[in-house]
Amino acid sequence: MKSAVCNTKRASANIAHELKTPITRLCHNLLTLRDEADQFHTSRDKDFFRHLDHALEDSQRLTSIFDALLRITQIESGARRSRFTRIDLAQIVDTVTEIYQDVAEDARMTMYVVKKDAPVIIQGDRELLIQQVANLIENALRYCPTGSRITLGCGLDKEDGIAWLKVADNGPGIVDEEKERVFERLYRVDKSRTDGGLGLGLSLAKAVAGLHHG
Structure with a gap:
Protein backbone atom coordinates (compact mmCIF):
# COMPACT_ATOMS: atom_id res chain seq x y z
CA MET A 1 0.00 0.00 0.00
CA LYS A 2 2.85 2.40 0.83
CA SER A 3 4.36 1.82 -2.62
CA ALA A 4 1.00 2.55 -4.27
CA VAL A 5 0.69 5.80 -2.33
CA CYS A 6 4.19 6.87 -3.34
CA ASN A 7 3.48 6.07 -6.99
CA THR A 8 0.25 8.07 -6.84
CA LYS A 9 2.04 11.09 -5.37
CA ARG A 10 4.79 10.81 -8.00
CA ALA A 11 2.20 10.62 -10.78
CA SER A 12 0.37 13.64 -9.36
CA ALA A 13 3.61 15.61 -9.26
CA ASN A 14 4.45 14.66 -12.86
CA ILE A 15 0.99 15.66 -14.06
CA ALA A 16 1.18 18.98 -12.21
CA HIS A 17 4.62 19.67 -13.69
CA GLU A 18 3.49 18.87 -17.25
CA LEU A 19 0.35 21.01 -17.00
CA LYS A 20 1.97 23.97 -15.25
CA THR A 21 3.43 25.48 -18.45
CA PRO A 22 0.25 25.39 -20.60
CA ILE A 23 -1.86 26.66 -17.69
CA THR A 24 0.57 29.54 -17.13
CA ARG A 25 0.52 30.32 -20.86
CA LEU A 26 -3.30 30.25 -20.88
CA CYS A 27 -3.41 32.68 -17.95
CA HIS A 28 -0.97 35.01 -19.69
CA ASN A 29 -2.97 34.90 -22.94
CA LEU A 30 -6.22 35.69 -21.11
CA LEU A 31 -4.58 38.63 -19.35
CA THR A 32 -3.32 39.93 -22.70
CA LEU A 33 -6.76 39.50 -24.25
CA ARG A 34 -8.33 41.33 -21.29
CA ASP A 35 -5.95 44.27 -21.71
CA GLU A 36 -6.58 44.45 -25.45
CA ALA A 37 -10.34 44.16 -25.00
CA ASP A 38 -10.32 47.13 -22.60
CA GLN A 39 -9.20 49.32 -25.48
CA PHE A 40 -12.33 48.51 -27.50
CA HIS A 41 -14.89 48.30 -24.72
CA THR A 42 -18.49 49.27 -25.53
CA SER A 43 -21.76 48.88 -23.65
CA ARG A 44 -22.55 45.81 -25.78
CA ASP A 45 -19.52 43.94 -24.42
CA LYS A 46 -20.83 43.20 -20.90
CA ASP A 47 -21.41 39.46 -21.46
CA PHE A 48 -18.07 39.10 -23.20
CA PHE A 49 -16.22 40.75 -20.32
CA ARG A 50 -18.09 38.70 -17.73
CA HIS A 51 -17.17 35.41 -19.42
CA LEU A 52 -13.59 36.57 -19.97
CA ASP A 53 -13.20 37.55 -16.31
CA HIS A 54 -14.59 34.16 -15.20
CA ALA A 55 -12.13 32.36 -17.48
CA LEU A 56 -9.29 34.47 -16.11
CA GLU A 57 -10.30 33.71 -12.50
CA ASP A 58 -10.45 29.97 -13.27
CA SER A 59 -7.04 30.00 -14.95
CA GLN A 60 -5.49 31.85 -12.01
CA ARG A 61 -7.05 29.35 -9.61
CA LEU A 62 -5.59 26.46 -11.63
CA THR A 63 -2.18 28.13 -11.54
CA SER A 64 -2.43 28.40 -7.75
CA ILE A 65 -3.38 24.72 -7.46
CA PHE A 66 -0.45 23.53 -9.59
CA ASP A 67 1.97 25.81 -7.72
CA ALA A 68 0.78 24.38 -4.40
CA LEU A 69 0.95 20.76 -5.64
CA LEU A 70 4.51 21.20 -6.87
CA ARG A 71 5.49 22.93 -3.63
CA ILE A 72 4.06 20.08 -1.53
CA THR A 73 5.89 17.51 -3.66
CA GLN A 74 9.16 19.40 -3.23
CA ILE A 75 8.67 19.52 0.54
CA GLU A 76 7.78 15.82 0.78
CA SER A 77 10.91 14.91 -1.18
CA GLY A 78 13.03 16.43 1.60
CA ALA A 79 14.82 18.73 -0.83
CA ARG A 80 14.11 21.77 1.34
CA ARG A 81 16.21 20.36 4.20
CA SER A 82 19.26 21.72 2.42
Missing part, protein backbone atom coordinates in the same frame (compact mmCIF):
# COMPACT_ATOMS: atom_id res chain seq x y z
CA ARG A 83 17.92 25.19 3.31
CA PHE A 84 17.61 24.47 7.04
CA THR A 85 19.18 27.05 9.32
CA ARG A 86 19.15 27.76 13.04
CA ILE A 87 15.80 29.43 13.79
CA ASP A 88 13.81 30.47 16.84
CA LEU A 89 10.22 29.20 16.98
CA ALA A 90 9.36 32.08 19.30
CA GLN A 91 10.20 34.50 16.49
CA ILE A 92 7.96 32.49 14.14
CA VAL A 93 5.12 32.93 16.62
CA ASP A 94 5.83 36.67 16.95
CA THR A 95 5.87 37.15 13.18
CA VAL A 96 2.58 35.33 12.59
CA THR A 97 0.94 37.07 15.53
CA GLU A 98 1.88 40.45 14.12
CA ILE A 99 0.28 39.51 10.80
CA TYR A 100 -2.96 37.99 12.11
CA GLN A 101 -3.73 39.70 15.43
CA ASP A 102 -5.69 42.52 13.80
CA VAL A 103 -7.25 40.14 11.26
CA ALA A 104 -8.63 38.02 14.12
CA GLU A 105 -10.02 41.12 15.84
CA ASP A 106 -11.71 42.21 12.62
CA ALA A 107 -13.31 38.75 12.44
CA ARG A 108 -14.46 39.23 16.05
CA MET A 109 -12.25 36.44 17.33
CA THR A 110 -9.55 36.46 19.99
CA MET A 111 -5.98 35.37 19.34
CA TYR A 112 -3.94 34.15 22.33
CA VAL A 113 -0.18 33.62 22.33
CA VAL A 114 1.37 31.00 24.61
CA LYS A 115 5.16 31.10 24.89
CA LYS A 116 7.94 31.91 27.32
CA ASP A 117 10.50 34.66 26.89
CA ALA A 118 13.27 32.14 26.26
CA PRO A 119 14.08 31.23 22.61
CA VAL A 120 13.09 27.82 21.21
CA ILE A 121 15.89 26.95 18.79
CA ILE A 122 15.62 24.29 16.08
CA GLN A 123 17.07 23.56 12.66
CA GLY A 124 14.36 24.38 10.15
CA ASP A 125 12.96 26.37 7.25
CA ARG A 126 11.60 29.70 8.49
CA GLU A 127 9.55 30.45 5.36
CA LEU A 128 7.80 27.08 5.38
CA LEU A 129 7.03 27.15 9.10
CA ILE A 130 5.47 30.61 8.79
CA GLN A 131 3.37 29.40 5.86
CA GLN A 132 2.33 26.28 7.78
CA VAL A 133 1.14 28.26 10.80
CA ALA A 134 -0.52 30.87 8.59
CA ASN A 135 -2.49 28.14 6.78
CA LEU A 136 -3.78 26.76 10.08
CA ILE A 137 -4.75 30.18 11.41
CA GLU A 138 -6.51 31.08 8.17
CA ASN A 139 -8.49 27.83 8.42
CA ALA A 140 -9.56 28.81 11.93
CA LEU A 141 -10.54 32.31 10.78
CA ARG A 142 -12.48 30.88 7.85
CA TYR A 143 -14.43 28.13 9.61
CA CYS A 144 -14.79 29.13 13.26
CA PRO A 145 -17.84 31.15 14.38
CA THR A 146 -17.69 34.68 15.72
CA GLY A 147 -16.34 34.85 19.27
CA SER A 148 -13.99 31.87 18.84
CA ARG A 149 -10.56 31.71 20.43
CA ILE A 150 -7.41 30.92 18.43
CA THR A 151 -4.28 29.91 20.36
CA LEU A 152 -0.78 30.04 18.90
CA GLY A 153 2.17 28.87 20.92
CA CYS A 154 5.56 27.21 21.07
CA GLY A 155 7.81 25.77 23.72
CA LEU A 156 10.34 23.15 24.70
CA ASP A 157 9.57 20.02 26.72
CA LYS A 158 12.55 19.88 29.04
CA GLU A 159 12.15 16.18 29.86
CA ASP A 160 12.64 14.93 26.30
CA GLY A 161 14.13 18.07 24.75
CA ILE A 162 11.45 18.19 22.03
CA ALA A 163 10.39 21.58 20.67
CA TRP A 164 6.73 22.13 19.81
CA LEU A 165 4.73 24.60 17.73
CA LYS A 166 0.95 24.57 18.05
CA VAL A 167 -2.18 26.19 16.64
CA ALA A 168 -5.50 25.44 18.35
CA ASP A 169 -9.03 26.81 18.34
CA ASN A 170 -12.32 26.16 20.12
CA GLY A 171 -14.39 26.01 16.93
CA PRO A 172 -16.63 23.11 15.82
CA GLY A 173 -13.69 20.92 14.74
CA ILE A 174 -13.79 18.09 12.22
CA VAL A 175 -16.06 15.05 12.54
CA ASP A 176 -14.23 11.80 13.30
CA GLU A 177 -15.03 10.11 9.98
CA GLU A 178 -13.41 12.99 8.09
CA LYS A 179 -10.20 13.25 10.14
CA GLU A 180 -8.31 10.61 8.18
CA ARG A 181 -9.00 12.38 4.88
CA VAL A 182 -8.49 16.07 5.60
CA PHE A 183 -4.78 15.83 4.77
CA GLU A 184 -5.46 14.40 1.31
CA ARG A 185 -4.67 16.75 -1.55
CA LEU A 186 -7.69 18.66 -2.89
CA TYR A 187 -10.01 17.00 -0.34
CA ARG A 188 -12.60 19.26 1.25
CA VAL A 189 -14.83 18.34 4.18
CA ASP A 190 -17.79 20.35 2.91
CA LYS A 191 -18.00 19.91 -0.87
CA SER A 192 -20.61 22.66 -1.10
CA ARG A 193 -18.29 25.40 0.20
CA THR A 194 -17.38 28.14 -2.24
CA ASP A 195 -14.98 30.10 -0.04
CA GLY A 196 -12.16 30.02 -2.58
CA GLY A 197 -10.00 27.48 -0.73
CA LEU A 198 -7.91 25.06 -2.76
CA GLY A 199 -8.17 22.04 -0.47
CA LEU A 200 -4.37 21.96 -0.14
CA GLY A 201 -3.68 23.96 3.04
CA LEU A 202 -3.67 20.99 5.41
CA SER A 203 -1.69 18.86 2.94
CA LEU A 204 1.01 21.51 2.92
CA ALA A 205 0.87 21.87 6.72
CA LYS A 206 1.37 18.13 7.12
CA ALA A 207 4.24 18.10 4.60
CA VAL A 208 6.02 20.90 6.48
CA ALA A 209 5.55 19.08 9.78
CA GLY A 210 7.00 15.90 8.29
CA LEU A 211 9.96 17.80 6.85
CA HIS A 212 10.76 18.97 10.38
CA HIS A 213 10.25 15.44 11.83
CA GLY A 214 6.98 16.54 13.38
